[in-house]
Amino acid sequence: MKVLTEGHKYQLSGFENAENTQEIQFIEKTPIEGTTELKTVNDGTTNEELLEVLIDRMNYLQGKFPCRENAIVITKLQESLMWLEKRTSDRKKRNVEGKQLA
Numbered sequence: 001m002k003v004l005t006e007g008h009k010y011q012l013s014g015f016e017n018a019e020n021t022q023e024i025q026f027i028e029k030t031p032i033e034g035t036t037e038l039k040t041v042n043d044g045t046t047n048e049e050l051l052e053v054l055i056d057r058m059n060y061l062q063g064k065f066p067c068r069e070n071a072i073v074i075t076k077l078q079e080s081l082m083w084l085e086k087r088t089s090d091r092k093k094r095n096v097e098g099k100q101l102a
Contacts, residue, residue, distance in 0.1 A: 007026070008028040009023060009025050009028075009042075010023065011023050025044035026044045026046065027044045038099060051077055051081040058074045059074060
């Protein structure tokens with residue numbers, strides 16, 4: 001893995017051929033000067049979306065090669081997704097989602 005833009009853009013190497021790379025771009029927002037609002041400067045995916053991909057892949061692998069470790073990974077990925085969704089829900093309730101406020 002190579003960081004292209006810290007916290008936002010990554011280059012991933014192929015498993016069998018490291019030269020076969022692909023990029024993952026997460027949404028990148030910056031503050032609008034003088035406000036707490038944020039604007040999108042680079043559209044991209046979210047942590048939640050990437051976790052959903054990993055959950056789907058692990059469920060697929062669990063169907064082919066079931067083991068305790070896969071089941072634990074699936075549970076932990078689902079738990080991570082649940083906490084991120086809870087954070088978003090809490091921020092929406094406090095009307096601070098999409099703003100530079102804690």
